[in-house]
Amino acid sequence: MSELIIRDLHVSVETEQGDKQILKGVDLTIASGQTHAIMGPNGSGKSTLAYTLAGHPKYKVESGTITLDGEDVLEMSVDERARAGLFLAMQYPVEIPGVTVSNFLRTAKTAIDGEAPAIRSWIKDVRASMDNLRMDRTFAERNVNEGFSGGEKKRHEILQMELLKPRFAVLDETDSGLDVDALKVVSEGVNRAKETTDLGILLITHYTRILRYIKPDFVHVFVDGRVAEQGGPELADRLENEGYDRYLSGSNVG
């Protein structure tokens, strides 16, 4: 049983107009096996939280802490965080020309485990995961994210999550740009990973649609860089009906 703890996190981002404060004191505790949905309007800081957890250099932590089983995550480099068991399924996965999916997956798995996977069982695992995600076998020989459709990119992110077996996964708007069929396939993948590895999930989304397929234990509403409200799955139902307007009555409404 692991715990990812975020305390009073303040984060700014570099812009051309100088540093801009995005997160203004976030508190969150996620345990293994739990699914936390982070919901909120655009610009509320959801993706900033995701990138900050992964260690993207653009985001500057002003104060606060992130710990994984007591270890200081903020002290770790991007790759150290991944090896410690954090995974970010990205909203906009990056193309890597000339690097095949199969080469990429094997390199990542080797880095995470500290040793190369046994070839035979690895090939079997990759194929099984690809089949589950309804990915064609030829996919493995394509270059990473190059010419992938939106749905293919998201499946590829979930494929990596299944194979790398992190302790905690942050899914940054994994549902955006997916049709219903793809959404089901991707959600099944997430649920499978949760069942088999006791994965803790931070599910970042703007819409409640994905919560029909991935059941959250907790729902946190993000507004203006803070958690404005939290509760159980019933909170998502309420957001479905009422939207975010009631949180935005202040000056924040554009």
Added chain:
Amino acid sequence: MSAPVVSANANTAAPTDHSKIASRQHSVGGLGLTPVQTRSERFASYDVNDFEAVVPNHAEWKYTPLAKVAPLTGDALDGSTYEYSAATEGGASVAWTGRDDARIGRAGKPEDRASANAWSSFEQALVVTLEGDEASATVSRSAIGADARAAHLLIHATANSRGLVVLENAGDAMLAENVEIIVDDNADLSVVVLHEWADDAVYLASHFANVGRGARLKHVTVTLSGDVVRVNPTAHLGAERGEVELYGLYFADAGQHIEHQVFVHHDGPHTKSTVTYKGALQGDGAHTVWIGDVLIGREGNGTESYEQNRNLLLSDGARADSVPNLEIETGDILGAGHASASGRFDDEQLFYLQARGIPEDEARRLVVRGFLGEVIQKIGVPSIEERLDAAVEAELAVSA
């Protein structure tokens, strides 16, 4: 179309007086004026004396470190035969031939002084002839030596032949060379040239390919070492349905100059060309130059053409010059495009790979190898692909 403009020559402090030198180059108009001309009308001659002395503002020399190449652009060169080794399979043969061989001059005519100097100086040409279905030849040269030299190589793929020629270059060199590639009707030829010269080697080459009816040429030039390496490939597609693929791969380290001036001339109907050059640069003073000219002439109906150059700058202090030029003289083409991009390492790629646990230095290697690998994947000869993968790997290990 050919409105005269003042050439760079006229603006120098000491302008060249064309009336006083016996040069025919750059004398159009007689006033030191060079017209904007179509690429195929560039001055060409077999005689070095027809070219004026090389100066930095000549278009074909403006990027090249002239002091370093001076031994090749000045006086006559030693054009005697040199040591080489060759391995052949199928209907391939390698032999010296005299200057009177009728094939010499079928594909090429020098367009710069170093090329003309080599042409004027060589005593015998090394000829690789390919016949039949499965002809292949590997020619290796590693004892050219550091004295200024000229050489002439001729590759002749006879009609309907299918073959591969690999030219391996290593060791010392101060060499100017012309390479003529004759691809007769319906022949299918691949030429792979590997430059792994000694670190202080200087090499200037002009490659001239003449592609026949329904013939195909795949031409790959790979440069990993040498002080100054300049390879200028020209492909003339003068007959129906001729096709060329021109690929280049280069890795420039600190202080190294690697240059390519590529020219594809679509001069027959339904011809096709693909040009892809990719380079990585790392270290202070690493310099690469790519000039890609494509001319679709009046005879080039139904042409399909695409050229691109991409450079990846891995450190500060490196410089990549990239100049694509496209001239079209007919309205009836299938497609013509060009692209050029030179950029620094993409930090988002690095972040993506690191976010999967891959350490930074390994992620960097993966990206560079992938970037260059796109060209390696095109070669189509597994043994060479593996060798180049390993060579690029070694290059990255040294630079890291």
